[in-house]
Amino acid sequence: MDRGATQLGTRSQPGLLHEALLADGDETFVAQVAAFFRAGLEEGPTVAVLSRRHWALLREELGADAERVSYTDCDDFYIRPIDALASYDATLRRHTANATSVRVAGEIPLGPTRSGWADWIAYEAILNRAFADRPAHVLCVYDTRTAPDPVINAVWRTHPHVAAGADDTGPRYHPPHDVVAEFTPSPRSDLPLRALALTDDATAFREALSAELAAAGASRAQVLNMLVAALEVFENAIRHGGGPCALRAGLVDGWFVCEIEDSGSGLDDPLAGYVPPTPGKSGGEGLWIARRLVSRLELIPADPGLTVRLWL
Numbered sequence: 001m002d003r004g005a006t007q008l009g010t011r012s013q014p015g016l017l018h019e020a021l022l023a024d025g026d027e028t029f030v031a032q033v034a035a036f037f038r039a040g041l042e043e044g045p046t047v048a049v050l051s052r053r054h055w056a057l058l059r060e061e062l063g064a065d066a067e068r069v070s071y072t073d074c075d076d077f078y079i080r081p082i083d084a085l086a087s088y089d090a091t092l093r094r095h096t097a098n099a100t101s102v103r104v105a106g107e108i109p110l111g112p113t114r115s116g117w118a119d120w121i122a123y124e125a126i127l128n129r130a131f132a133d134r135p136a137h138v139l140c141v142y143d144t145r146t147a148p149d150p151v152i153n154a155v156w157r158t159h160p161h162v163a164a165g166a167d168d169t170g171p172r173y174h175p176p177h178d179v180v181a182e183f184t185p186s187p188r189s190d191l192p193l194r195a196l197a198l199t200d201d202a203t204a205f206r207e208a209l210s211a212e213l214a215a216a217g218a219s220r221a222q223v224l225n226m227l228v229a230a231l232e233v234f235e236n237a238i239r240h241g242g243g244p245c246a247l248r249a250g251l252v253d254g255w256f257v258c259e260i261e262d263s264g265s266g267l268d269d270p271l272a273g274y275v276p277p278t279p280g281k282s283g284g285e286g287l288w289i290a291r292r293l294v295s296r297l298e299l300i301p302a303d304p305g306l307t308v309r310l311w312l
Helices: 026-041 052-068 081-096 115-131 149-158 176-183 201-214 220-240 285-293
Strands: 017-024 045-048 071-072 102-106 134-142 161-163 245-252 255-262 296-301 306-311
Touching: 017 026, 017 149, 026 045, 026 052, 026 102, 026 134, 045 052, 045 115, 045 134, 052 071, 081 102, 081 285, 115 149, 115 176, 115 306, 134 149, 149 176, 201 220, 201 255, 220 245, 220 255, 220 285, 245 296, 285 296
Parallel strands: 017 134, 017 161, 045 071, 045 102, 102 134
Antiparallel strands: 245 255, 255 306, 296 306
């Protein structure tokens, strides 16, 4: 890679600037990320969410400036996409409370197998909508020597700006909706779930679901998380879907699953529930809470209606 050809952008307008750096080695990584941080120190707070090895290299390069950068180990930050989004939301709110801008450099620790790759590719796309109005400059760093080719290919589609050296062939950015829809697995259609008594009473639903969870041997924490998540979805069905038209639950391959189906106008947005709710504004809280409490939440649209499937 031609280091001289690699350029990181500057925020020319309010809102998020989401970039990626494709680095082919430590020299490129250190030179570009150190320059990114130094520029950020002149603007406002700077945050590093990187591996311990890369942070050690940057500390040496930054010298005394390293003490002005907030550091978090990426292995502790990037555990689940929905939790990383919540942590980003809290970080940006905290650092922009008394500043007009914040810079963050992040490094997602990808494993050697395909497990989880799609979730993190979708996460990168979601950032563009979730934080579109935030005064932040986010730089996602990928090591081209170790990152798998499918992920590197997706970097171009999930970042409006990519610094990749002289071989840069131009922007290939895709809208978040399209990327998330592509990388969201198709839900199964043959789950062996039990039908619960249909009701529009939240207390009756809670009692029925509690009985199913007890029969499945769920732990106290699992019971609490599923009940809170399912009741958020149940209330959404009442509020937006004309009430539930089917309720189902049961064990599937060791997972407890709950489905809430309504016959309302539906919801055709794969990013629903991934965007942190804005304090003081109503809307979006239910699915956001539910996604954070369960292992997986699937939206299955119908014509008409919507089924929300919760896995725990």
